[in-house]
Amino acid sequence: MLKDGVLDPQGKAIEHALHVLGFLDVENVRAGRIIELETAAKTQEAALKQGEEMGRNLLANGVIENFSVEVIQ
Amino acid sequence: MLKDGVLDPQGKAIEHALHVLGFLDVENVRAGRIIELETAAKTQEAALKQGEEMGRNLLANGVIENFSVEVIQ
Numbered sequence: 001m002l003k004d005g006v007l008d009p010q011g012k013a014i015e016h017a018l019h020v021l022g023f024l025d026v027e028n029v030r031a032g033r034i035i036e037l038e039t040a041a042k043t044q045e046a047a048l049k050q051g052e053e054m055g056r057n058l059l060a061n062g063v064i065e066n067f068s069v070e071v072i073q
Numbered sequence: 074m075l076k077d078g079v080l081d082p083q084g085k086a087i088e089h090a091l092h093v094l095g096f097l098d099v100e101n102v103r104a105g106r107i108i109e110l111e112t113a114a115k116t117q118e119a120a121l122k123q124g125e126e127m128g129r130n131l132l133a134n135g136v137i138e139n140f141s142v143e144v145i146q
Contacts, residue, residue: 001107001109011108014108014110014131014132015110017131018110018127018131021127021130021131023112023123023126023127025113025114026110026111026112026127027110027111027112028109028110028111029108029109029110030108030109030110031106031107032106032107032108032109033104033105033106033107034074034104034105034106034107035084035087035102035103035104035105036074036101036102036103036105037087037088037091037099037100037101037102037103038099038100038101039096039098039099039100040098041098050096053096054091054094054096054099057094058087058090058091058094059087
């Protein structure tokens with residue numbers, strides 16, 4: 001997800017559209033990305049480490065985005 | 074997330090890039106969207122119902138996407 005303080009035009013556009021549709025009590029809409037993948041990592045720790053490495057190296061833009069890794073067996 | 078069987082070019086591109094970076098044991102990469110928002114719904118059930126309604130009416134493309142709603146208090 002985008003870091004706090006980073007402008008989120010997509011979130012703003014979704015918020016506006018939801019208000020137009022009558023969901024008036026909705027606020028602070030933030031849009032982000034979710035990436036699911038399968039890995040052959042042998043342990044939960046190895047998969048977590050690999051996920052964080054992929055996040056840092058490719059999947060997340062560290063300047064404007066925070067990311068988190070969840071391992072599901 | 075995209076429904077099973079729907080082509081996911083973004084997922085394919087990410088998978089290829091991860092392989093190029095050396096994460097060779099990664100497969101079935103799927104890319105999707107996550108939307109966080111705040112609502113003034115009074116109960117967990119009301120928030121869940123509202124989230125599903127927003128998903129059906131605007132936030133998800135029911136033809137090619139599945140969506141799920143998680144309420145966090």
